[in-house]
Amino acid sequence: MSFDDRKILQDVALRCSLGEIVGLLGRNGSGKSSLLKIIFGSLKPSYRYVSIDDIYIYNGYSNGSIAYLPQHNYLPHGIRISSLARMLVDVEFWDEFTSQPVYQKHNHKTAGELSGGELRMLETLMIVYNRADFILLDEPFTHISPAQTEFFKPVIKACAKRKGIIVTDHQYYNVLDVADRIIILENGCTKPVNGVDDLVTYRYLSGIG
């Protein structure tokens, strides 16, 4: 995939299994979000091959096997949170989802009536409790408070017991906390990260403090 003749993604191979959290790191403009959108199916590159159980997937979302939390807010305004949640949340986990305090407090409101942090929390929860087997989280720790971040880490880890998750965020320490393994996007290629030292080697970090 390229923008203005600059190749963003060219040698990418990413595998995620059920029960696993893969952390995806990379500098600004390295193509992390584009890669997640390509896997999800909302962005079409010149070539892609995405498969689940060795079966080619044309659109990750169209058969409900992949859910994606975009960087921006995605819930439409003017419709109650409870109505929106019913369309996204897996019926199997409905009770668990509705027991979340943020849902109980705001389920009767619309997206436009919530603060940025509250909306982001609900949007993330709706993706984490989605019926899809694979979850793509693009910056789930951004735009929320440190307390909310600490709340989400065990929720994401619990979700990974039954799903495969790919998570990316510039708060790399939070990604390192939740991920089982880390992949870095460097010069359009995916490379495995075996330790924090590798992040310095790949110039993602300037040094280890």
Next chain:
Amino acid sequence: MKRTAILTIQYYRILLVYNVTFTIVWIFLALFGFGELNAVVLFWAKISGFISASVLQGYSAKESYFYFRNAGYRMRRIVLQAFLMDIISFVFAYLLISLIIYVIAHFKSR
């Protein structure tokens, strides 16, 4: 089936203000252009209103498409279903209004 219907209604609801506004604008433009209002002109204005509203929605609130995709649906399918819903609603409303006008005219002439 029920999920599909709910998602289509939700999309239709998001679009409603734009849809009504653009349809009225197209009716006025058609009135000035053709000089008269008939079923064909109204139908054309309705279709143009929906298309204009969908295009504006696509530019101004494209982020909400991720909601429908995360529900497992392609936007093309949702928009098409909403379009059919819009046309059926229009035809039904048009027939109803025509019937009421006819009944009123019939009773006045007696």
